[in-house]
Amino acid sequence: MATVNDNYLKLKAGYLFPEIGRRVTAFAEANPDAPIIRLGIGDVTEPLPEACRTAMIQAVEEMGDRAGFKGYGPEQGYGWLREKIAAHDFQARDCEVDASEIFISDGSKCDCGNILDIFGDSNTIAVTDPVYPVYVDTNVMAGHTGEINDRGEYGGLVYLPITAENNFTAEIPSQKVDLIYLCFPNNPTGATATREHLQDWVNYAKMHGSIIFFDAAYEAFITDPALPHSIYEIEGARDCAIEFRSFSKNAGFTGTRCAFTVVPKTLTAKAKDGSDVQLWQLWNRRQSTKFNGVSYIVQRGAEAVYSEVGKAQTKALIDFYMENARIIREQLTAAGIQVYGGENAPYVWVKTPYGLSSWDFFDKLLQTVNVVGTPGAGFGAAGEGYFRISAFNSRENVTEAMRRITENFKVA
């Protein structure tokens, strides 16, 4: 008799987004004329930059010609894309990252999960709370956790709260942890990490022989020039950090799919016999065996992000979303609501007014002004009392949603 991976049975049934869907559908059925605006989504809304489309169209044409046709490409990605990434995203910021240390993939979500393939089963794992659920669920699937408790926390994981009380920084744990997931700029809180804060993490990781998984999916939204974009801007990070990057949010590739992971050749972890093993070599082997590369066409589209015109067009996209974020922050503040984030990230993290729970505030916003957001409690126990509003939307939807809130929902 075949058996299943029982670890999957420990997963909390998809709770957050299905529950939002259920409540919105019930409200819409009871109020069919309500003009609902959804500011809960974490997906981009604006079209692909023209430079990317032009490059992809040209790549399709090349493929239609015997001389230009491409079959399987390198599992690690084409050299020309890896070179551009190394030069523009890293060397231009004085980070020592070589093209050979960059692995092109079809998404950071998969890379964040797949990376666990090359790590042992007895690592102690730390995540922030609130957290991007992928980090937690992939560890549950891999059998790295115990059961879930009634706070929604899995046994065996170390949760690091990020809340207003600690100024939205993940405090360095007092105990030793082996693997640490950090995401800055943060989804869902929109918080950022200073150079000093990341230096503390790197020092901690080097002292304990830990590995930091640094998710920089939102680095392009950083507007404050003092903030680091990459963990490799931090001294010593090449000895303790893997970085995940994606074209999803900066260039609108959520439906096109292209991302990359940086594994420095200087990074090692222990084998059972106590020897040091190069992680680059294991990840290279893992990708070569289980992955066959990203489509040539899509890699040409990603390459165009680094052209002069591509840079200008992606900057315009980001500026557009950040103007939405500014409007959200300004209008909610005017309505007497306390907001965080949204200055270097496309998410505004709202403190629910009147001490309402995340879900009570969700219901109140839906019912009084027909605006949908995401309850912070859905991202972890420490997200209770908060609410995420996304800047990924049309200007029209954002301004209309904020008009309704300021006119009908004054707190002060």
Ligand SMILES: *Cc1c(COP(=O)(O)O)cnc(C)c1O
């Ligand atoms: C959107 C997002 C990503 C990117 O995922 P892709 O699979 O590359 O689309 C990664 N991390 C976080 C936290 C995100 O919100």
